[in-house]
Amino acid sequence: MLFISNLYVKNFVWKFIKKIANLNLALFILGLIIFCCVIGTIIEQDQSYSYYQLNYPNYSLIMTFLGLDHIFHNWWFIVLLIFFNCSLLSCTVFTQFPTLKNARRWKFVYSINDLTYSNNIADQYLISGHSLANVVYSLVRLDFFVFCRNYAIYSYKGLYGRVSPIFVHISIIAILLGSVYSSLSSFVIQELIPCGETFHIKNTIHSGITSNLPSDLLFYVDDFYIDYNINGSIKQFFSSIFTYSNNKKSSKYYLTSVNKPIRMSSLTIYQTDWKVNAIRLNIGNSHMIQKQLISTSLNGRDCWLASYLINEKSKLFFVILNLDNKVLVSDFKGSILAEVVVGNSFYINNIPITVEEIIASTGLQIKSDPGIFFVYLGFFIMMVSTLTSYISYSQVWISTNFSGIKFSGCTNRAVLFFDTDIKSLHKIYAYYSTDIIYISNNYDLTLR
Numbered sequence: 122m123l124f125i126s127n128l129y130v131k132n133f134v135w136k137f138i139k140k141i142a143n144l145n146l147a148l149f150i151l152g153l154i155i156f157c158c159v160i161g162t163i164i165e166q167d168q169s170y171s172y173y174q175l176n177y178p179n180y181s182l183i184m185t186f187l188g189l190d191h192i193f194h195n196w197w198f199i200v201l202l203i204f205f206n207c208s209l210l211s212c213t214v215f216t217q218f219p220t221l222k223n224a225r226r227w228k229f230v231y232s233i234n235d236l237t238y239s240n241n242i243a244d245q246y247l248i249s250g251h252s253l254a255n256v257v258y259s260l261v262r263l264d265f266f267v268f269c270r271n272y273a274i275y276s277y278k279g280l281y282g283r284v285s286p287i288f289v290h291i292s293i294i295a296i297l298l299g300s301v302y303s304s305l306s307s308f309v310i311q312e313l314i315p316c317g318e319t320f321h322i323k324n325t326i327h328s329g330i331t332s333n334l335p336s337d338l339l340f341y342v343d344d345f346y347i348d349y350n351i352n353g354s355i356k357q358f359f360s361s362i363f364t365y366s367n368n369k370k371s372s373k374y375y376l377t378s379v380n381k382p383i384r385m386s387s388l389t390i391y392q393t394d395w396k397v398n399a400i401r402l403n404i405g406n407s408h409m410i411q412k413q414l415i416s417t418s419l420n421g422r423d424c425w426l427a428s429y430l431i432n433e434k435s436k437l438f439f440v441i442l443n444l445d446n447k448v449l450v451s452d453f454k455g456s457i458l459a460e461v462v463v464g465n466s467f468y469i470n471n472i473p474i475t476v477e478e479i480i481a482s483t484g485l486q487i488k489s490d491p492g493i494f495f496v497y498l499g500f501f502i503m504m505v506s507t508l509t510s511y512i513s514y515s516q517v518w519i520s521t522n523f524s525g526i527k528f529s530g531c532t533n534r535a536v537l538f539f540d541t542d543i544k545s546l547h548k549i550y551a552y553y554s555t556d557i558i559y560i561s562n563n564y565d566l567t568l569r
Contacts, residue, residue, distance in 0.1 A: 285510035299495030394484030
């Protein structure tokens with residue numbers, strides 16, 4: 122009884138696997154995936170709940186319940202991808218592989234009239250002085266794979282065109298599996314770190330359920346600086362970073378900038394944002410103070426401003442227009458008292474004030490995406506297989522009798538090129554044959 126039950130289950134699973142190879146089902150699932158991707162593009166992903174309450178006040182509860190705020194990491198989206206992968210795998214195994222196997226099978230025909238492709242055949246008759254050796258040589262010259270048995274010849278070329286659909290399926294499977302792997306194992310860290318500070322990976326924006334944050338890595342932000350254009354606009358900004366591993370036993374130095382990320386083992390570090398935090402002052406060479414800088418705008422130009430109270434009636438303002446190590450010092454009336462370079466001093470009431478440092482923070486995004494390799498590999502295979510799919514798959518049958526040789530052939534695309542091959546075959550055969558060969562011009566070429 123148990124054996125019958127197991128057999129029933131196996132038959133059910135086998136039939137189910139064959140059923141999901143249906144093209145219409147695969148297209149329907151693909152349509153659902155595309156629809157979900159469109160929704161995920163329209164609705165901002167991975168934002169806070171307050172963001173959706175503010176922008177979608179009537180639908181925020183439904184969106185969070187259905188997981189529309191993180192579609193690409195949602196369980197039902199991953200299930201759709203896996204089911205679509207299963208459909209493609211089933212189609213590859215039960216449809217594409219048998220087609221390829223059939224294409225590689227030697228199909229000898231001893232009488233052209235026996236061909237099942239009678240309505241898709243180009244017929245030519247080589248009458249008198251026939252030579253199978255010359256026919257074989259002519260086909261080989263045209264890059265055909267030739268097989269002989271008794272007095273029949275079968276040849277084909279362009280098998281890559283038959284293999285390409287399989288690799289298209291494999292490429293899509295690799296892309297989808299890579300996407301699922303990324304969703305489960307990737308993580309994104311966002312940090313805003315002041316210069317001179319050391320930090321661990323901790324401020325997680327997204328992490329998959331199987332992701333693993335490295336615990337032995339330590340980062341030190343050594344410096345942050347900006348390159349400016351002649352007109353004062355920002356050209357590029359840079360962060361120099363030291364990384365330590367294995368409890369500071371080994372360290373490496375990296376320099377990152379926008380569009381030039383740091384790549385180390387499984388991590389990629391991007392330069393994202395920056396911020397000016399504070400200015401550090403040395404008052405009278407006796408005590409150090411740190412004043413917070415406030416972002417503001419003067420005459421339509423962004424700047425940072427900090428104030429220092431000298432006494433009850435007097436106040437200094439420190440104005441920073443850019444990170445070129447220059448600081449403008451003004452009084453409460455707005456009059457410029459001095460322009461000071463970082464590290465230099467100026468005097469107020471005979472008291473030296475030194476601008477020690479402008480403290481800036483660099484924004485870093487640290488990502489790990491182990492599935493991206495499979496996604497790129499899938500797209501590469503897809504591009505190559507798409508090109509090779511345009512290769513025509515052509516077949517030629519030749520049978521002999523006492524009166525001569527009968528030639529038949531067919532192709533699945535590029536009829537004109539196949540016509541050229543037929544004419545070239547005739548020319549090569551005629552060149553190596555000593556007798557006059559008559560070739561009937563009444564033939565038809567159609568696609569199969």
